[in-house]
Amino acid sequence: MKSSDAFSDRSTVDALVRRVREQAAGLPRQVTFMEVCGTHTHAIGAAGLRRLLPPKVRLISGPGCPVCVTPVDYLDRAEALAALPDVIICTFGDLVRVPSSRGSLEQARARGCDVRVVYSPRDALAIARAHPAKRVVFLAVGFETTAPTVAAALAEAEAESIANFQILSGSKLIEPPLRALVTDGELHIDGFLLPGHVSVVIGSDAYAFLREEFGVPAAVVGFTPADILLGILELNQQVLEGKPRVANLYSRVVRPEGNRHAQSVIVRFFEPVDTRWRGLGEIPASGLGVRAAWTHRDAATIDVAVPEPCEPHGCRCGEVLKGLVEPPECPLFNTGCTPDTPVGACMVSSEGTCAAWYRHERLGTAA
Numbered sequence: 001m002k003s004s005d006a007f008s009d010r011s012t013v014d015a016l017v018r019r020v021r022e023q024a025a026g027l028p029r030q031v032t033f034m035e036v037c038g039t040h041t042h043a044i045g046a047a048g049l050r051r052l053l054p055p056k057v058r059l060i061s062g063p064g065c066p067v068c069v070t071p072v073d074y075l076d077r078a079e080a081l082a083a084l085p086d087v088i089i090c091t092f093g094d095l096v097r098v099p100s101s102r103g104s105l106e107q108a109r110a111r112g113c114d115v116r117v118v119y120s121p122r123d124a125l126a127i128a129r130a131h132p133a134k135r136v137v138f139l140a141v142g143f144e145t146t147a148p149t150v151a152a153a154l155a156e157a158e159a160e161s162i163a164n165f166q167i168l169s170g171s172k173l174i175e176p177p178l179r180a181l182v183t184d185g186e187l188h189i190d191g192f193l194l195p196g197h198v199s200v201v202i203g204s205d206a207y208a209f210l211r212e213e214f215g216v217p218a219a220v221v222g223f224t225p226a227d228i229l230l231g232i233l234e235l236n237q238q239v240l241e242g243k244p245r246v247a248n249l250y251s252r253v254v255r256p257e258g259n260r261h262a263q264s265v266i267v268r269f270f271e272p273v274d275t276r277w278r279g280l281g282e283i284p285a286s287g288l289g290v291r292a293a294w295t296h297r298d299a300a301t302i303d304v305a306v307p308e309p310c311e312p313h314g315c316r317c318g319e320v321l322k323g324l325v326e327p328p329e330c331p332l333f334n335t336g337c338t339p340d341t342p343v344g345a346c347m348v349s350s351e352g353t354c355a356a357w358y359r360h361e362r363l364g365t366a367a
Helices: 011-026 040-048 072-084 093-097 105-110 121-130 147-159 175-182 196-202 205-216 227-242 259-267 294-295 318-324 353-361
Strands: 031-036 057-061 085-089 115-117 135-142 166-170 190-195 219-220 244-248 270-277 281-290
Touching: 011 135, 011 227, 031 040, 031 175, 031 227, 040 057, 040 085, 040 196, 040 227, 040 353, 057 227, 072 085, 072 093, 072 105, 072 166, 085 093, 093 105, 093 115, 093 121, 093 244, 121 135, 121 147, 121 166, 135 147, 147 166, 147 259, 147 294, 166 281, 166 294, 175 281, 190 196, 190 205, 190 227, 196 205, 196 259, 205 219, 205 244, 227 244, 281 294, 318 353
Parallel strands: 031 057, 031 190, 085 115, 085 135, 135 166, 190 219, 219 244
Antiparallel strands: 270 281
16 A cells, blocks of 8 residues: 555455454453544544444544643633733634633634634744734644744744744643553553654654553554554554554654654753643643743743633543543533534544544444
8 A cells, every 4th residue: 555545445444444353353352542643533533433343442532632632721821811912822723712711712802802823833923023013922732743843933033033922832742641641540551553743753763662661552653544444453463462562554754763853943942841731630741841041932931810720610521531431421522512612622623532523423424
């Protein structure tokens, strides 16, 4: 399979499903595999893969959606910044609708705050150039995938002396939450489907700790149905053999060492910091904070009053992100909480587990 079409071909997918079913017959028990990438969550739902798998193979979704894992206090601070008369908030679209303790950025914009949706950090930088009398704050939410683009925008701002451009860093690292999940006493994960986009930056070797320290099977996979099914076949095989490893099944774009240049750009502007995750709590060294040398670019240094964080009552988004419950187990799912009227963050982004279930699995048929 060399072309992208081949990875989505119906006959190829059917053949892989048969192989998974045949292979699963030899498993001694039901196995649970977790994907930790929002794009995988969406792809699995859209292709209806859960319904094609045998009972012995269970797929659960983890904290792979960056919008979903962003804690409510980050949104509260962003809203407080938006209320300042000299601030323009720039953000990716999904974050606008994520509920905060008292509303959302969408509601703040309706009240007259200057909140703008952009498609890249450089779009925000362009707005800073055009409005030198304003402070332009980009909400830098994402994993290692987007961190290099944020760092590149900071480098450009420095090179051009664009003094009014800042970021509010909400960037996350993938290794610490994987460690937290593996050691969580409430979970028993037999293997991980690892994210393709993040792995392009950090490389497949970055996950060696899963094998070396925890003996957990892992596979880096792409985003087509065949990619994901090949990953499940690989994880099943590792379980059957009792020989965990990190298999790079996305070698057409992921290298063992990753993208060294992107890594160096991240290191120039950011350093690991303790940070909170929705559903997982505070995890040491799991976020990217702006280095002291670039404090003038850090919007977290702006003094604003932030309310005591308050999660939506009845929402089980945090448990969904840990893989403890599936979306239909939340009492708000498809009642008070829908993509049109989201109560929890997991229903906002298309990469959110609740949104994926609502769109693709709620009625038992793939979209």
